[in-house]
Amino acid sequence: MQIGFIGLGHMGGPMAANLLKAGHALTVFDLSEAALDEAKTAGATLASSPRAVAETSEVVITMLPAAAHVKAVYLNDDGVLAGVRPGVPLIDSSTIDPATARMIGETARARGNPFADAPVSGGVVGAQAGTLTFMVGADEALFETLKPVLAGMGKNMVRCGETGTGQIAKICNNLLLAISMIGVAEAMKLGEVLGIDPNKLASIVNTSTGRCWSSDTCNPYPNILPNAPASRGYAGGFGADLMLKDLGLAVDAARQAKQPVFMGALAQQLYQSMSQQGLGSLDFSGIIKLYGAK
Amino acid sequence: MQIGFIGLGHMGGPMAANLLKAGHALTVFDLSEAALDEAKTAGATLASSPRAVAETSEVVITMLPAAAHVKAVYLNDDGVLAGVRPGVPLIDSSTIDPATARMIGETARARGNPFADAPVSGGVVGAQAGTLTFMVGADEALFETLKPVLAGMGKNMVRCGETGTGQIAKICNNLLLAISMIGVAEAMKLGEVLGIDPNKLASIVNTSTGRCWSSDTCNPYPNILPNAPASRGYAGGFGADLMLKDLGLAVDAARQAKQPVFMGALAQQLYQSMSQQGLGSLDFSGIIKLYGAK
Amino acid sequence: MQIGFIGLGHMGGPMAANLLKAGHALTVFDLSEAALDEAKTAGATLASSPRAVAETSEVVITMLPAAAHVKAVYLNDDGVLAGVRPGVPLIDSSTIDPATARMIGETARARGNPFADAPVSGGVVGAQAGTLTFMVGADEALFETLKPVLAGMGKNMVRCGETGTGQIAKICNNLLLAISMIGVAEAMKLGEVLGIDPNKLASIVNTSTGRCWSSDTCNPYPNILPNAPASRGYAGGFGADLMLKDLGLAVDAARQAKQPVFMGALAQQLYQSMSQQGLGSLDFSGIIKLYGAK
Amino acid sequence: MQIGFIGLGHMGGPMAANLLKAGHALTVFDLSEAALDEAKTAGATLASSPRAVAETSEVVITMLPAAAHVKAVYLNDDGVLAGVRPGVPLIDSSTIDPATARMIGETARARGNPFADAPVSGGVVGAQAGTLTFMVGADEALFETLKPVLAGMGKNMVRCGETGTGQIAKICNNLLLAISMIGVAEAMKLGEVLGIDPNKLASIVNTSTGRCWSSDTCNPYPNILPNAPASRGYAGGFGADLMLKDLGLAVDAARQAKQPVFMGALAQQLYQSMSQQGLGSLDFSGIIKLYGAK
The missing domain is CATH 1.10.1040.10 (N-(1-d-carboxylethyl)-l-norvaline Dehydrogenase; domain 2)
Structure with a gap:
């Protein structure tokens, strides 16, 4: 699958690496040159913005430090929503407040993109080992669609309810x-x-x-x-x-x-x-x- | 075994009843006439004071509301220590502060009586069903001695260390x-x-x-x-x-x-x-x- | 003096009324029609936006519920900063977080407008009686400039330090x-x-x-x-x-x-x-x- | 006046010294030899027990660390109540729990001795300077009686109500x-x-x-x-x-x-x-x- 991945920090880096190992094609973005270099070496394609990542992806995953980053990555002019094709599902694995998750979800859905909040537990160790637990806020159909993608990064996926309930x-x-x-x-x-x-x-x-x-x-x-x-x-x-x-x-x-x-x-x-x-x-x-x- | 039991309230009442069912002979004391009547009907012998209970018992068990009662029942002129024969072990299953438990234990040992604090968990339901857990502060030897007695009232006995550690x-x-x-x-x-x-x-x-x-x-x-x-x-x-x-x-x-x-x-x-x-x-x-x- | 006043609620309403009584000319804005009607009756001129208020004023005062409103009123396209003439001082009497006050202050100064945060104590009673205390974050010169304006609404003005220190x-x-x-x-x-x-x-x-x-x-x-x-x-x-x-x-x-x-x-x-x-x-x-x- | 004083610590020591300076005759007791020596040098008569202090005094004052000491000093066999003559008023300036103050007060009154709790504020500095404030739990008559005595140690005396209210x-x-x-x-x-x-x-x-x-x-x-x-x-x-x-x-x-x-x-x-x-x-x-x- 063609996956977009934005945010290659302590958690996102190993998660992306595991998706590559699982056989997916990855286009990635991060502000850190070092993180991008590492991802490239591991086989990822680099993009110049969240928008560029989204334009070529069948699913987009974000893993960011806080709500302000999530808002910027999704909503800015060069953000995910500006580039993503209709119908492409979006997954935010950052840990943020439920209200922002819901707001992003509504905005995405209004543009025709299903959105799931899917924060994780398991820490850096779990991210590296691919044993994370995903707490997913998504409807049943979306949850089933995303499961195979999440399976590349974790062991347990729990559906918590509609958007926001993962957070x-x-x-x-x-x-x-x-x-x-x-x-x-x-x-x-x-x-x-x-x-x-x-x-x-x-x-x-x-x-x-x-x-x-x-x-x-x-x-x-x-x-x-x-x-x-x-x-x-x-x-x-x-x-x-x-x-x-x-x-x-x-x-x-x-x-x-x-x-x-x-x-x-x-x-x-x-x-x-x-x-x-x-x-x-x-x-x-x-x-x-x-x-x-x- | 000839057991003395002092304190026949919501917890002590059913605990005493279970000891009788287990085949022990009981001498009991309480301030409530009703509690005494019930114990008598169940087969217990009534005594007129904690001291009188202690005089005829091979082991004494107390189950009282608070530290003040425990002090009075053990240390008063008509209390347990005034009547108990040397070597007879004493068990306090009340929940009280560790310092009082230690003080009673030292006083008892000075008179030649081993003492264990053995508060319980399991509540009234556990007391009635005979499934209490005893947290016992006693040395190894005393703990082994008391186990068969406690087994008449509970299912689990845990040795926590020396006197006071049960509390x-x-x-x-x-x-x-x-x-x-x-x-x-x-x-x-x-x-x-x-x-x-x-x-x-x-x-x-x-x-x-x-x-x-x-x-x-x-x-x-x-x-x-x-x-x-x-x-x-x-x-x-x-x-x-x-x-x-x-x-x-x-x-x-x-x-x-x-x-x-x-x-x-x-x-x-x-x-x-x-x-x-x-x-x-x-x-x-x-x-x-x-x-x-x- | 030609004063702009934005925010005619429980506090801002009587504050504006007192400025009118003190002989100032007022141009006002609020989202509530009722509040505007009342201000008009008292002698104020109505404006269609914060920007319109700012365009004709020698000083602008805002009294708003929370930081989000303050940001919008100052920074939006039809906001105060879009219309205010260079050099006109701005006073925000809302109670908001110091960081937002500082951010607004820096933005205003960058456009050539001195800015003071001046939250009040004294409540609705003090607002009506004109006996409010103003805690003012402003440099000495600005503070001296603003004192006569604030004197129309309160009795005590305390300079707390630079921008943000009022909050x-x-x-x-x-x-x-x-x-x-x-x-x-x-x-x-x-x-x-x-x-x-x-x-x-x-x-x-x-x-x-x-x-x-x-x-x-x-x-x-x-x-x-x-x-x-x-x-x-x-x-x-x-x-x-x-x-x-x-x-x-x-x-x-x-x-x-x-x-x-x-x-x-x-x-x-x-x-x-x-x-x-x-x-x-x-x-x-x-x-x-x-x-x-x- | 012939005053008994028990407890010559950081607070009691200077309080007793001020009573001597005010012209009263003092009989004192403390467990510390050093404190007794100092009091003797200042002109006090030493006694061998709280009881002995009480036997010869027209009023007895106690200043002790905690409730346990107060109970012992008043109620023990060699305590104040065992020696005091009927009618002699008792003042406890220790800071203790109100319930103990009330208990001591009732016991004293049952023997014919009025009792006041009179804890102080002002600290060691106030004790030395004779500027303590006394918060007094006593009836009106007793309060009036004690005022001249307390005036030797402090500046303010406040009647708080009946026994215990000082505490x-x-x-x-x-x-x-x-x-x-x-x-x-x-x-x-x-x-x-x-x-x-x-x-x-x-x-x-x-x-x-x-x-x-x-x-x-x-x-x-x-x-x-x-x-x-x-x-x-x-x-x-x-x-x-x-x-x-x-x-x-x-x-x-x-x-x-x-x-x-x-x-x-x-x-x-x-x-x-x-x-x-x-x-x-x-x-x-x-x-x-x-x-x-x-």
Whole structure:
């Protein structure tokens, strides 16, 4: 298939590489010369603008840092919508606010192009391994059409509902994730200072009502789980600054919807404080350092 | 075995009944005439004080509302320690602060009586069904000795470490549980107002990094899980006022240990607000009502 | 003086009326026909667009709901900057984020027009009485130039620094105001339930280290201060939804600046909750209702 | 007058010294030999127990660290109530929970001794200078009786209501104080990073709705107020650990009264975090260091 791919960063780069490996033909665009060089070496055709990418593609995929970039890439004069042929489906895998996703979707549909928001989980590791999970906002028919394309980059594709629901699913999940990670950090640190063996506490929690992904798969206390970031100085994993970005999207969306999120707002401030202390590039489980952990 | 049992309330009553069913001989004490009558009918021998219970027992179990009661029942002139024979093991299944548990344990050991703190999880339903989990603070030898006794009331017995660690495990787990439940409530309510189907959101979260007991087993959003309290008006389950008590123990223990618990303190205030609104007898997942849920 | 005035809402309407009373000639624009009719009756000249207003004015004043409106009114094709003559000073009295104020200011200056952000405090009552306070972001020379104009609408003009600092002063003050109001609500309600006479408590606080505007001038407990909104059912005053808007600006600006604001974020959620309960039009001191006050 | 004084610490020591200077005869007790030596040198008579102090006194004053000490000093076998003659009034100037104050008061009255809780504000500086403020829980008659005694140690005496209300006034005021101080810290730090001159911001806030003791008398931003602790490295003043103690009393009293205090609980955790970082002996305005201040 002839695929257009825009945004070749830490995530987009390996995703595009996997599509090439899967046998697709790729036309790509990015602002970074280095990223373009790498893609060319891997077999991609370079284009001079998002519009140029779109003109020759049977499907267009975007993977961008934030809503402002997505708006520009789709809506500018040299953007995707200015060049894409009617009927060509568009996929945005960036993590952005649901309202912008819906707006782009409506604009695209008005021009005859189906649009899906399809943010991912799995991080850079999953992007490289081709094991990402896609949370897809699209109607049934579009979802079925896109599945084979997404299969070149990931293992799981979940249809969340109509346009925008992919973003909603992602930010709601990450809101909960941020909160439960801090909950685990507080519980583990409290247990330690009160005098229970942290390994014992983790094993009890993990078979009890406190169990969660943050306790049984990514425990923030060092040396509970050998493969967790906490056991290698919080290197790798899901960076605190990225979690902070997602929390910002969740808390902002809540505000737009006039919905209080007490814990989410506190989590955001705690990650902001972690970032202010220069720890924003650590895995987000490093939040335990705010509680006096070494 | 000749067992003494003190405290025949909502939890202690059915626990004692199960010990009788298991073939043990019971001597019991409570301040409620009604509770004593019921125990007598079930085959227990009544005693006139904790001391009298202790005098004739090979093991003594207590199940009381709070630390003040535990102190009185063990340490008063007509208390357990005044009557118990040397070497007889003592088990406190109340949920209290670790410091009091340790103090009682030291006092008991000084008189020659091994002591275990063994708070439970599983609630009234687990107490009646004999399926409680015991989190036990005791040395290895004592733990092995007590296992057959506890087996008459529960299914799982976990040794958490030395005296006090049973209480630590319980309050740390429940601290995390309170926080993650509120996290799920915020994520589900936010998803709803943003426009994703709550069932779809729950199923995504439950296979993603947000998964936790509060989302996959006791989801606070109505009609996600047919058997969860949320699907029957938040009746039954683990009452918000009981969670509030446990959060009080956790936050207080943190204060004694000079350990901040930002999220735990906020969770405590949210449950306090729920209770102030007259909702304290609902299952603790009813916290979602603070977020505008009907 | 020939003044252009854009935005004739609850605040802008009476501000324009006062300028007319002060003897200035006014050309005005608003989207509301009713507002225009009222201004015409009071002696203003109507214009068909912000651009048309600007073309004939010696100074232009804008008073708009939010940053999006300010951007549109200044930057659109039929906006102020498209019509204004070089050298004519521009004053924006809307409350918006400092970054947008700075951007508008730079754009205006690039075209040869000095720009001042001059948000107000004093509310509708102050707008009607001509007793507003203006917090002005402008250089010294511009500030001196604008003073006589502002004097037609208010009593106090404070120069806060260069462009944007008027907005900064306003949102920082209101951030603190929101927090201290909630602090007073918690202290007064706690005192009441513990059993001190609320009037006695207020008088002690007001001569002690807890004293603040929220306790001595706008106490949220009913019938402490006869003229406070709390003593008339929280009618009038500074609406909770307006405080919520300002808190949103403050917390957002903090996020842009990577600065944690724990209390500010919690205050925002508490006002969001008040608003969700349908109390957003009450004075912001009505936040005490979240604490069980009748 | 023949006055008994128990508790000669940082506060009690200078208070007792001032009573001696005022011409009263003092019998004193403390656990510290050094404190007793100092009192003896200043002219006090030493006694061997609180009971012995009480036996010879026309009024007894206590100034102790916490409720546990107060209970022991009044209620133990060698305590004040065991030795005091009927009718002799008792004054406790410790800061403790209102419930304990009421309990001691009732016990004392049952034995025929009027009791007043009279916690102070003004700190060590005020104790030395004899300028303390006393918040007194006592009936009118007792208050009038005690005034001349208190006048030897302080300048202001405020009657707050019946027994316990002195403590209530103090903890409610300090709850508010802790919250508004953090509010000022957030507002000042936010203003700084957004780019307003902190001195300008403070002067605006101090004449606006954000004004409070924490902004106009003890501003936490350095070099706004030359005499504030913030301008001398946060030395002296009211130590953060003492504020943490008072917040603990307030939040605990709220819990007993089933009253949520969202901001109070967050303030407590923030001061706990400050203390955990080794900053507990700084003035409580040093909380601004949690926000990235140097």
